[in-house]
Amino acid sequence: MVREFITSHLRPLAIGAITLTVLIVGLAIGLLIHFHSVKPVAPIIENPGYQTILPSGKTIEQLGGWVKISPPESTPVYAYADKIGSVTISVSEQTLPDSFKGDVDGSVATLAKSYSATDNQTAGNTKVYIGTNADGPQSVIFAKSNLLVLIKSQKKIDDKAWVAYINSLN
Numbered sequence: 669m670v671r672e673f674i675t676s677h678l679r680p681l682a683i684g685a686i687t688l689t690v691l692i693v694g695l696a697i698g699l700l701i702h703f704h705s706v707k708p709v710a711p712i713i714e715n716p717g718y719q720t721i722l723p724s725g726k727t728i729e730q731l732g733g734w735v736k737i738s739p740p741e742s743t744p745v746y747a748y749a750d751k752i753g754s755v756t757i758s759v760s761e762q763t764l765p766d767s768f769k770g771d772v773d774g775s776v777a778t779l780a781k782s783y784s785a786t787d788n789q790t791a792g793n794t795k796v797y798i799g800t801n802a803d804g805p806q807s808v809i810f811a812k813s814n815l816l817v818l819i820k821s822q823k824k825i826d827d828k829a830w831v832a833y834i835n836s837l838n
Contacts, residue, residue: 705817711736716746721813723750738762752833754809758820764811772811779816780809791834795825800824812837 686789714732720734728734731748737760738745768775773795780786785799785807799807808819808830817837 689707713746716744719813720746720761721815721817721835724836724838726750752821752829754823755821755823755825757822760818761815764814768811768816776809776811776816783807783809785809787827789831791831794834796830796834798827798830808834810834
């Protein structure tokens with residue numbers, strides 16, 4: 669009688685409990701994997717609080733907004749993404765550091781050297797320093813409109829295209 673009761677009533681409950689446990693554990697593992705792989709997105713800012721420069725004919729809204737890329741305790745640095753031809757670039761801007769103001773050209777040249785950006789170009793009145801990684805990505809450093817600007821590309825871009833893009837920044 670007891671055996672018959674267990675077989676008819678408790679066994680289906682035990683099987684159901686085990687099945688439910690397996691489903692809950694599977695769901696929990698799936699959620700952990702999902703949330704572990706999702707990276708938080710930085711908030712988008714429309715106005716960083718100082719005068720910035722953008723490519724002629726483009727608004728910051730068209731470029732996806734400014735994203736703050738500096739740590740909270742340091743000088744604010746904001747960036748946006750754009751393209752030169754088919755190559756994605758990331759343009760970051762910050763106000764010119766006070767330590768640069770006595771000798772802007774020399775300070776930018778020293779900074780560029782630390783990035784191995786030793787290819788010198790001129791865009792209008794702006795001295796531009798370009799560094800190219802062996803794999804193709806480039807770093808471009810210059811000062812314009814009282815800003816220190818650093819641009820990173822995913823691939824190598826022709827010097828003339830860099831100069832044209834920098835000349836378009838207003």
